[in-house]
Amino acid sequence: MAENNCMCQEAGVLIFPCSGGSDVGELSDKVARKMAKCGQAKMFCLAGIGAHIPGMIESAKAANKIIAIDGCQVLCSKKILEHAGFSPISFNLKDLGFEKGKTQVNEENIEKAANKISGGKIEKTTIRDSGGCCGN
Amino acid sequence: MKIEILGVGCPKCKQLTANAEAAVKELNIQAEIGKVTDIDKITEYGVMMTPALAVDGTVVSAGKVLSKDEIKKLISK
Structure with missing residues (x-):
């Protein structure tokens, strides 16, 4: 029954971008989506954690690893997750060389940031048949 | 008390x-x-990982199969 829709698979790595209003906030969002598309992590809703939705909190507790991607040193994603009781692995795009107000949100920067976060596991050729993944 | 098991039936x-x-x-x-x-309906609860358990409309666990003893602790709170 509905095997294909089963949500019982392992939670694995969950990724929470800050998705903020600035260029680096947008970059964090696109990097997370790219990593999710490439199977590096599952993107999750930071807003649901911030709103303390019990189902979202409990679902996040099932993760093996939680990654926060923040665009700047305010570290909103990391702080929201910590406030909810999680200890995320934190990445600040500023530390990865992306300056707020001076960053172009383009494929090159998305791939560069994603590679730095995933330890080089994002490759252009990954998951070709899913369409549009990893720079294809 | 109302206990709900959220999941597609696996x-x-x-x-x-x-x-x-x-x-x-x-x-x-x-x-x-x-x-x-x-x-x-599962998504309306905010649950992204199943199976999940809700007690009186509040999700208390998601993404794991709680043991009988773990459930006893949760529902006797």
Whole structure:
């Protein structure tokens, strides 16, 4: 029954971008989506954690690893997750060389940031048949 | 008390249901155990990982098959 829709698979790595209003906030969002598309992590809703939705909190507790991607040193994603009781692995795009107000949100920067976060596991050729993944 | 098992009906969901039934039986409490198998309804609870367990409308666990003893602790709070 509905095997294909089963949500019982392992939670694995969950990724929470800050998705903020600035260029680096947008970059964090696109990097997370790219990593999710490439199977590096599952993107999750930071807003649901911030709103303390019990189902979202409990679902996040099932993760093996939680990654926060923040665009700047305010570290909103990391702080929201910590406030909810999680200890995320934190990445600040500023530390990865992306300056707020001076960053172009383009494929090159998305791939560069994603590679730095995933330890080089994002490759252009990954998951070709899913369409549009990893720079294809 | 209303206990709901959220999941589309895979073996893990069935095991969680069995564990919840055993927990209720051992505690000898009155509880209605229901199943939520509709994905839209599961998502309305904010649950992204199943099986999940809700007590009186609040999700108390997601993405794992709680044991009978773990459920007993949760519902006797």
